[in-house]
Amino acid sequence: MNSPAPRRARVRAPELIGKGGWLNTGGKELTLADLRGKCVVVDFWTFCCVNCLHVLDELRELEEKHRDTLVIVGVHSPKFVHEAEHRAVVDAVERYGVEHPVLDDPELATWKQYAVRAWPTLVVVDPEGYIVAQHAGEGHAHALEALVAGLEAEHAAKGTLRRGDGPYVPPEPQATDLRFPGKALVLPGGNLLVSDTTRHQLVEFAPDGETVLRRVGTGERGLTDGTEPAFSEPQGLALLPDGGVIVADTVNHALRRLDPATGEVTTVAGTGRQWWQGSPVAGAATEVDLSSPWDVAWFDGRVWIAMAGVHQLWTYDPAAGTVAAAAGTTNEGLVDGPADQAWFAQPSGLAATADRLWIADSETSAVRWLDRESGEVRTAVGTGLFDFGHRDGAAEQALLQHPLGVTALPDGSVAVCDTYNHALRRFDPATGEVTTLATDLREPSAAVLVDGELLVVESARHRLTRLRLPEEALRVEPVAHRTRRAATEVAPGALRLDVVFRAPSGQKLDERYGPSTRLLVSSTPPELLASGAGAGTDLSRDLVLAEGVTEGVLHVSATAASCDDDPAIQYPACHVHQQDWGVPVKVSAGGTGRLGLVLAGLDD
Known part of the structure; x- marks a missing residue:
């Protein structure tokens, strides 16, 4: 017994x-x-x-x-x-x-x-x-x-x-024309279209950026099409060659198409459900789930999507009516290389030129680009998930803080909405230098060129701000930061990693199609781990810390699937649980030999 x-x-x-x-x-x-x-x-x-x-x-x-x-x-x-x-x-x-x-x-x-x-x-x-x-x-x-x-x-x-x-x-409630606007677009006639994110609408302005001409959307959260559509925190906007506008309807996990002439909105991609690991990554656009599309841009004959929710870039082909994952592995971090092997961290802003797609990769405080010819992803500015600040100079040592927008400028350089620094920055590929164009903005999230000037979406001031590009950069006192979290002291050598997952009451692990769990481990610097890095299906793993590396960050990504455990239910509902951890560690003789992370349940 x-x-x-x-x-x-x-x-x-x-x-x-x-x-x-x-x-x-x-x-x-x-x-x-x-x-x-x-x-x-x-x-x-x-x-x-x-x-x-x-x-x-x-x-x-x-x-x-x-x-x-x-x-x-x-x-x-x-x-x-x-x-x-x-x-x-x-x-x-x-x-x-x-x-x-x-x-x-x-x-x-x-x-x-x-x-x-x-x-x-x-x-x-x-x-x-x-x-x-x-x-x-x-x-x-x-x-x-x-x-x-x-x-x-x-x-x-x-x-x-x-x-x-x-x-x-x-x-x-506050009475303003805009409330935490996200992105902006210049329409062919010169008017401006702005995503009024918190009010779940699009607002069309006259070219002065102040006169409201019309609002598109009921102002209530929802996912309905027609001439009285509903959105949920819309963000990115992109102009199609036929004059239509693609809207990244972020919290609806969908792309919507606006006909500016009629005001009619249709859903062209997404199901309204959030994408999870194991879901299809290509197919008919309205049958494939998306995850927090944050920005969109027309590039190389397709709409490119900054899929912030899964750290990837996807594409939408209006002619074929299809979507597909195009860059990124869904792992969060900063890794360059071929598009299908690169890592992103909440890509949130896009800007296209003839040969490059520029990307504001917000969680790594980075500006990156996808090369059209080679299909390679490269980093212009930024070093990783935990380093940020406000520092100009050579791109390899410059620092940003959570940028949300990028704008291609006529001289080949890129304006960066350095959102958490309340600044407008510029990266010049010709010189490899980063400079500051303007400060004292309030959470700038996007900018568009209008008659040689930049119209900045100053999100936390609920307005559009017109800036003339300065002939000389501003001088800013450099500041560097690291994410402030106490490091876990771990013993040198062997380290047992246990991700705790207990299926919720009334559910069991979903083993119908193979292992229901997935674990991915890596580190910054990569040299921190002598062994144990990589992917597997067991939520426990024996790691070995390398000699001579005294501190770093362990990156752990875990996924588990569970289903209703009741034989009477013909079609049991299944649920995916997932989390990424970045655990700062410091190697010390008195440190622990076990690292426990809770995905669901309580650690013993």
């Missing part, structure tokens, strides 16, 4: 503390005691992270369905220096439609108390204040729904569930 499994000790949730204070509470400071009696999901996020934005969207339905018993609390934990600014967090909460309390934790105090290792991470706290589950990454909405329903039933029976309104207090 098997002895029962030992009961896990119940762990009290640490207090929620953050120097930046609370948002969306009407000015009230919250404590866990205030939330006693409610099911609580603590969402550790940062607004640069597209995976965090996916989770915000995954939580919307759960939040609405359990509004009288569930409180979602966002804990904003910054990666970039700009994200530690309180004003930037306030802006992000409005920009992405966050409708729950948010704690601004610029010093990562609560992050450390909860031993969080990755963005996004979700921690579930029961109505009595105990941690019951932890999930890293995306794809956990179904598991959370089942867990919250179970907690509701359990604590209703115990008398420890408290129903009623939560602590969310919406901010006052």
Whole structure:
């Protein structure tokens, strides 16, 4: 007879503390005691992270369905220096439609108390204040729904569930023509089309950039076509040779086509569902899932898509009505080479010339390009996921901070919307130099050329700003940063990596078509790992750290698929859970010999 499994000790949730204070509470400071009696999901996020934005969207339905018993609390934990600014967090909460309390934790105090290792991470706290589950990454909405329903039933029976309104207090709406606009396009007649992202619309302006001529879209989140269409946080815009406009409808995971003459919108690519590992990467455009298309550009006879959600470039062929993955492996990082072997990190801006497609690769703070003739991806500026700043000079040592836009200039150089530096920069391929053209912008996200001047989308000032290209660059005091996270001390030599995944209640691992899990490990620098790098299907792996390398970052990517475990269900629903970690490590004699990362469940 098997002895029962030992009961896990119940762990009290640490207090929620953050120097930046609370948002969306009407000015009230919250404590866990205030939330006693409610099911609580603590969402550790940062607004640069597209995976965090996916989770915000995954939580919307759960939040609405359990509004009288569930409180979602966002804990904003910054990666970039700009994200530690309180004003930037306030802006992000409005920009992405966050409708729950948010704690601004610029010093990562609560992050450390909860031993969080990755963005996004979700921690579930029961109505009595105990941690019951932890999930890293995306794809956990179904598991959370089942867990919250179970907690509701359990604590209703115990008398420890408290129903009623939560602590969310919406901010006052602001009257502006634009609200956190994303991208812009010059139409053939000279008018300007702008994606009014937070208001889920497109706005057409006269050439002056100030006179509103019309709005396209209902202003409510949705995915409907016709002359009264609905969008969800649209971003990129690209002009087709026939005069139509392709719209990257980001949160709908779709491409839409606008006929500027009639105002009619049709969906030309995407299904409205988010792409997951294992889904098709080519086929009929309206039958293939996409993932957060952020920008679009006409290049080499096709529409190229900055597919931020999966760190790739895709293409859409309007004539054939097909889409296909064209560059990137879905692994997040900065690796050059043949298009199908390159790594990107949230490509968010595109600009085409005759022979190059320029790319703003935001999470690596990089400017890169795809060469039309060779099909190779190359990096102009940027070194990786954790190095950023504001430094001009030779491109190999210049620094940017999370750029979202690139614009090809007539002299062959490229203007860069250096978003988190609030600056407009320029890279000149002829000289290999990076310079600063303008500062004191507010989160510039795109720019277009109009009559020899640049019209910049100043997203966090909700406006278009006209800039004359200066004859001389500005002088800016150089600043360099690294992502601020405490390194994990690991012992030299052997290191056991365990990614914890426990299938949610009522589900089992999906082994119908082979292994249901995938693990990819690499490092920066690559020399950190003597062995253990590469892909496999086991979520545990024995790594060996090389002698002589004392610190670095372990990059771990894990995916697991689970399906409903009920023989009575003819067509069981299946769910994909995935997460990427970048774990800073420091080799020391007293360090640990095991690194545990939680994809779903709790680490023992």
